[in-house]
Amino acid sequence: ARSRSLFLWDDGHPMRFYLRPGLAKLRLAPLVLAGGGRLCRVQEPGAVLLAQPGEVAPDGAVSVEYVAECVKRNQRLPLEPFLLAARGRLAFTEAEDAALLQAVRGQAMVRLSGRALWIELERSGLTRHSWQAMRDRYLRHLLPRLSEPPQTEDPTQIRGLFAAANREFESTESESDSSDVAELPTQDGVRRSPGETASELKTGPEDSTFPDIQLQRQERPKSTCSSSNVVGQVVKTMEHFMEKFAVDLLTVTQAFLKNSGDVEATSYFLQTGQRLDGYPVWSREDDLELQKDDEHVRNKLIAKFGAENVAKRIVFRES
Secondary structure (H helix, E strand, O other): OOOOOOOEOOOOOEOEEEOOOOHHHHHHHHHHHHOOOEEOOOOOOOOEEEEOOOOOOOOOOEEOHHHHHHHHHOOOOOOHHHEOOOOOOOOOOHHHHHHHHHHHOOOOHHHHOOOHHHHHHHHHOOOOOOHHHHHHHHHHHHHHHOOOOHHHOOHHHHHHHHHHHHHHHHHOOHHHHOOOHHHOOOOOOOOOOHHHHHHHHOOOHHHOOOOOOOOOHHHOOOOHHHHHHHHHHHHHHHHHHHHHHOOOHHHHHHHHHHOOOOHHHHHHHHHHOOOOOOOOOOOHHHHHHHOOOOHHHHHHHHHHHOHHHHHHHHHHHHO
16 A cells, blocks of 8 residues: 655655646646645745756756655655756757658657657667657657658548557546646646636637547548648647647647547646536546446436536547
8 A cells, every 4th residue: 555654754744845837747746645745836945846857957856756766666765866967958959850850750650759769769879868858859849840741641640649648548547637636736836717727728729629539420521631631730739739838749649638639628738737617537437437338327427527528528539
């Protein structure tokens, strides 16, 4: 059983952690709280500053892997082995950009959004950078510059990306999206009402309905040209969210999965960790329940999510 005193100092006081708002904080919050620790809304003296490996971090910052490793071993570990060196990110040279483009040419989107390909490139010494930095460089900076990226021409590659994200979605516990999320601040640290935040979100590419995702099969475009245009719009929307919320492509894709492909709801979720309409996000367990041909189970889901959301989920999972 997980220790409830996992993140307590020797004197019994809870460890306090600060991590900037984002998806990493949403994932770690339940683990810290369950182990008796506390999360700070702002960086406080004496609080453990958590940061992700590879990002610019001040002296004394501790890797987010510290929390995961403590939970894995079910014991409080010393902080020193997890300290991050204070450094800036190395700039990519033109030669490194060219090497990246050459190395990933012809790769499917499902490979580009995963880890295996980039880990292989890091081990080969392709550039001076980590695999995370190379993936981020390609997806957020190089891919949008390509005039005719092959990843946007075939709709099946976008579906492959959703399949990869769905596999991770299915293997992820839903606890990080529930009780503790409401206590977390928004991305800029300022708490806003749903109405204020929703108003802010209604700008940019996410205003339009997420193309193709919520359409039933018979309503989908039939022409190759239309499919290519639709996929291009999907990619632009996802790239916009990656830039806006500083997250990777797989995180954005999973957010769409949890919100049944709704653009506005996904944008709100990426910023706040909550649903725009106040209902919970969909979990793997909910989807399994949805597949059961049981009226009682279906009524429970309707009570939890609302009839309209259940109907949308059915269409989304079939699309």
